[in-house]
Amino acid sequence: MSTGEDFDRIVRDWLEVGPTQLSERATDAARHGIHQTRQRHGLGLVLRRPADRTVRIVAVTGAAAAIVIATAIGLRLFQGRDAVGGPKPSPSPSAVASDRVQLSFRALPSGSATPDAVAMAAIRDIVRQRLDAAGFADPVVTVDAADRIVVDLPVGTDVTQLEPLVLRRGQLTFVPLPADRYGTSSTGGPNGVLDGQPLPNDPNLTPLFTGEHLTAANPGNDQTTGEPVVAFTLDDTAAKLFAEYTKAHVGEFFAIVLDGKVISAPSIREQIPNGSGQITMGSGKDAVASMNDLVAVLRYGPLPFSLQLEDTSGPSGSPSP
Numbered sequence: 001m002s003t004g005e006d007f008d009r010i011v012r013d014w015l016e017v018g019p020t021q022l023s024e025r026a027t028d029a030a031r032h033g034i035h036q037t038r039q040r041h042g043l044g045l046v047l048r049r050p051a052d053r054t055v056r057i058v059a060v061t062g063a064a065a066a067i068v069i070a071t072a073i074g075l076r077l078f079q080g081r082d083a084v085g086g087p088k089p090s091p092s093p094s095a096v097a098s099d100r101v102q103l104s105f106r107a108l109p110s111g112s113a114t115p116d117a118v119a120m121a122a123i124r125d126i127v128r129q130r131l132d133a134a135g136f137a138d139p140v141v142t143v144d145a146a147d148r149i150v151v152d153l154p155v156g157t158d159v160t161q162l163e164p165l166v167l168r169r170g171q172l173t174f175v176p177l178p179a180d181r182y183g184t185s186s187t188g189g190p191n192g193v194l195d196g197q198p199l200p201n202d203p204n205l206t207p208l209f210t211g212e213h214l215t216a217a218n219p220g221n222d223q224t225t226g227e228p229v230v231a232f233t234l235d236d237t238a239a240k241l242f243a244e245y246t247k248a249h250v251g252e253f254f255a256i257v258l259d260g261k262v263i264s265a266p267s268i269r270e271q272i273p274n275g276s277g278q279i280t281m282g283s284g285k286d287a288v289a290s291m292n293d294l295v296a297v298l299r300y301g302p303l304p305f306s307l308q309l310e311d312t313s314g315p316s317g318s319p320s321p
Contacts, residue, residue, distance in 0.1 A: 102313045103151045103159060104144065105166060107305040115147045119304040124149050126300045127166055133296040134165055148310070163309060165293050169259045170302035172211025176245065177253040177265065178204055184251045185267035193265045195282075199257050208245055208254070213238030217298035219291050222280060228291040229278040230298065239275025247271040263294070 107115040107123060115123075120143045127149065131139040140152040151166065153159075181204060183189025191200060199205060216233040234242060245254075246268050256264045256279055264279045279294070281287045 099155050100152050101155050101157060101159065102311075103153075103162070103166075103309065104311040104313075105149050105151070105307040106310050107147045107149070108308055110305055113305075115305050117143075117146075120147070120149065122304055123307070126170075126303055127151065129300040130165055130296045131162070133299060134161075134292060136162065149307075159312065161289075165296060167307050167309065168293075168297050168303075169306050170211070170297040170300075171259055172214070172298060172302070173207040173257045174209055174242075175199065175205050175207050175255045175257055176249065177255055179249075179252045182253055184253070186251060193253075193255055193262050195262055195264060197262055198260050199255060199262055205255075207257075209234070209238040209241055211298060211302065214298055217295050219295050220278065222278070225280075225283075227283050228281040228287045230281065230291055230294050231278045232276065232298065234275035234277075236275070242275060242277070243271060243273045247273075258294070258297070 105127075107120065109115070124141050124143050128139060128141040131141070131151070136153065136157065138154055142150050142152070144150040151162070153162070177193065179187075179189065181189055181191050181202070182193065191202070193200060213235045214232050215235050216231075218231050220229050220231040221227065222229050250268050250270060253265050253267050255262050256266075266280065281291045281294070284290075
């Protein structure tokens with residue numbers, strides 16, 4: 001209960017402001033309530049029925065108090081809305097990452113060129129497409145910094161299979177091997193190339209065209225040996241070059257080179273006029289996996305910059321074994 005001093009102060013404040021325009025119905029109700037109720041003052045005195053103006057003030061004060069109480073109750077309900085089916089808080093980062101593993105890769109400068117936002121977006125898209133094509137489940141690839149991407153995958157993913165697929169630049173070249181230096185299918189030459197080894201540092205070796213002229217790359221099998229192959233198709237420009245070269249150099253070798261290493265060095269059996277060919281993957285136990293990885297790399301083009309693995313984080317953010 002308010003003291004007499006408090007009551008007098010409230011009356012004075014409201015009289016100065018003048019909020020006395022209540023409806024007659026509200027005023028009558030207030031009068032009736034005060035007349036029927038014995039109110040006790042802070043000093044134990046019985047209050048008499050106040051004048052009309054005072055009744056209006058008391059009524060207004062009661063209404064204001066009711067608004068304050070209702071507002072307070074509403075705020076408490078609003079703050080506790082989760083308990084009655086409202087929006088749930090977002091899970092903490094640790095909960096989100098509890099069943100994921102992350103690998104962080106940094107894009108390396110190439111000469112004076114450095115990765116920019118456009119290049120990083122291209123790297124992100126190419127990596128995601130490669131992982132999808134290779135059958136990795138639920139890969140999430142994001143640009144994490146100016147020169148970094150993060151690959152996020154479910155726990156249990158074989159990252160030893162993932163890393164080569166992501167780290168491979170994917171620059172494919174078709175390089176003729178001159179007969180006077182590398183021989184033919186019937187005669188040897190002073191030099192040679194080996195599958196899986198770097199292309200010799202020979203200034204006479206000039207690419208006929210690059211993988212940017214590929215329009216398709218698909219897995220298949222050699223019709224004669226049954227070995228896994230990557231069947232490719234060239235665009236019109238490269239198809240014409242390939243037709244002219246193979247016609248003039250039957251029996252000679254040419255190298256198919258990926259990121260500086262020879263992946264195949266077949267001899268030209270006959271002219272290839274339609275812009276299609278195949279890369280033989282051999283018969284080893286990893287031949288099929290290598291075929292699928294090569295298809296995934298060739299199908300989406302080379303990365304604009306090479307990548308370097310920086311960090312691998314396990315379910316709780318600790319380094320994975």
